[in-house]
Amino acid sequence: MTEHASDPVRETARLWAIRVNDPAFADWDALTGWLDADPGHLDAYEAALDDDAWAAELFATPPSPTEYAPAPAPAARQRRWMFTGAAAAAVLTALIAWPVLQRDLPEQVIVTAMGERRTIMLPDGSRVVMNGDTRIVLDEDAPRRIELVSGEALFDVRHDARRPFVVQAGDTRLVDAGTVFNVVEDEGALDVAVSEGAVIYEARSREIRLDAGQGLSRAGADAEPRLRRAAPESVGSWQAGQLLYDDASLDQVARDLGRNLGSPVRATPSAQAMRFSGTLTISGSPEQVLERAGPLLGVRFTRQEDVWVMAPSGEAGH
């Protein structure tokens, strides 16, 4: 990157990138006109998008070294800046060898509260975006294996055919084959959706390959897995403030809302039997989100202490 960051075309391009990245942007013809006006505009626009992607990746790095960083890392890093040449190489070797030497490290449990999101960057460059109310276990001795104890996470995996990346959910293994995929685990109930690459589902000596655009749901630990379609752009859409459904039970919707809003949402038995296809926007306060969602879902939300109760809109509240 040799051009000056304050070049006027780059400034304008940056503004376009900021506008277009807002979900409410609608002035596509003006964007077309600006791009058409000069062949240099497209390059500047791509550069602005690239800067945005760079910033996003940078801010996805866990800031605290307690978060799955090899514990001796800060000291090693300081030393690295002082040494050069062979000494630096020796320190690098120490860094590589480190995971092998520390065999008896405890597993690390990372938990998000309801409504909290957290991105975990793994040493191999893979990324785990945890939704609210989610618990995962990392084992530094096995950095390509993650246990999803409960909740929802989006996995963006650096594929390595020699070292497959495995997500363990109960007795089910999900093995990546080059992949972005989303997993929800809820007391044995499982939902997997693949947006890029493929995932192998392994449970009870059964293997099912899920390619991009496919998903699988299982109602409980012993239930039969059911294949479904998963529009790639809907996978992990909660990250962008949306929940997309295709014939989902409201029980499922209630759990998703709870995870995303930060306060539990419970469907009454009659609401649990209802189904929903469509999109819910989950930005704003829980009150705003539920107020918008109610008419779409055909339900009413009433607050009972710290729980939102979801009941069919025709039914009297409790």
Added chain:
Amino acid sequence: MNRETQSNGLQRVILNERARLLRFLAARGAGDEAEDVLHDLWQRVATLPAQPISDPVSYLFRAAENLMRDRRRSHVSRERRQQDWHDVSVAGDDPPDGERVLIARQRLREAEAVLVSLGPRVDQVFRRYRLDGESQSAIARDLGMSLSSVEKDLQKAYRALAELRARMDAE
């Protein structure tokens, strides 16, 4: 609304807006392949699950924008893979993964310092927009700012981060 009528609905909008979409795709970097990308868009629209869409035209432009971003990303990562292979077979001194995370963490601290230096409001606007994914209008409403001030703050943040990036790349 069942799936078929919904898809047909969006496909009808593609037919109606074909010229605008093609012009956008061509300007957006598809060039001569604009027709191919539009065809790709057409096919993707056919596999969408039924969902209410408030502004189908803008939705399709957004989808077209995303397709162009995907194309570029796969192009860049293909080039990077070739470059990686070249580096490994020639020099073999790509920093190991562990060190890459350390470098990223150091850079993150620098980027955070840059944002803080721009003042608490710019810092807050950038974080809410980029990290929490809030819309610009929501941020403007919440902080009692105009939409264009939010834009300007974001522009300031991105400019400073781009300068930081250029410095880091030069190191």
